[in-house]
Amino acid sequence: MPRFEAVLFDLDGVLVDSELQASTVWVELLAEHGLEIDLPTFMAQAVGGTHVVLFEWLRQTYGWTRPESFIPEMDARLHEAFGSTQTIEGAAQTLELLRGAGLPFAVASNSLRSRLTRKLEASGLAPMVGAHAYDPAHVGGRGKPAPDLYAFAAAQLGADISRCVVVEDSVTGLSAGVAAGATAWGLLAGGHVHPDNAVHLLGAGAARILRTHGELQAALGLAEHPLAQLG
Structure with missing residues (x-):
């Protein structure tokens, strides 16, 4: 891959x-x-x-x-x-593995900045994400499905958007990733997932559908990384 x-x-x-x-x-x-x-x-x-x-x-x-x-x-x-936001199973390990592999990552969310910060802090993910958490206010309010937010996030990491992968659970967000020029994957690991979600995401341009963070780690080539054995 x-x-x-x-x-x-x-x-x-x-x-x-x-x-x-x-x-x-x-x-x-x-x-x-x-x-x-x-x-x-x-x-x-x-x-x-x-x-x-x-x-x-x-x-x-x-x-x-x-x-x-x-x-x-x-x-x-x-x-x-x-204030009681929980991580999805395996999510923290995915970020740790990415950091260990030296592969940059960012969060791009339609949430208001205050809520984005609140959820990252409550879930314990804020230290791993650091400054690379972006919301529509960073791009003049042009949230998803507009491509601006993902394009901006890639630029902040110094990455070519066409060489980035966007990981999304919604058609709105996945469409934004596709429009920005990224490869887009659907991840259906959240508690709100509906049986039809995969069909809708594929219709919006998802290159693949993943069901767990373990599958995502494998797809990113992280499963063989030493840190993957810690879970």
Whole structure:
């Protein structure tokens, strides 16, 4: 397989298992503000997207417009929920193996910067990611599915985007990686995974589908690295 110059990760659903956390907060708060929506329906639309897009979908689909108090309430609840963010099994080892192999990596997420930082810190991944955690504010608010965020992350690592692999769990994010010119892999290791996800990711241009971080490590050629024996 080709040697990649860098690995670019989404965060939610790829490194940390936070999609269900976030969506549960949203669904509960929406119900308190008069909009009943079931969790699977919400997650099918929300995973991988930005809040701007999500609010517009709620307006167009349900005729619901957020009250002024909604965002402050949501921010407070998400901050509390993300304080217990857990890593997806094998994710920390993947980052350790990449670091040990000298293969640069970054996180590129549609999360607001404060939430991105909160999740990385709570999960214990912040020291490994370091300064290479990027959000739409780094590219003028042009989040996924626009290619800007992944292109920016690659540039910060000094890597050619066409020689990078993007690891994603959502069509929105994977489409961004493909549009940026990277190789894109779907990783379906999070707790929110739906049986149809693989089909959708392949349709969006995924070069391969992986089910665990162990499979990802093997695909990246890390499984034979000495650190891989520690797990």
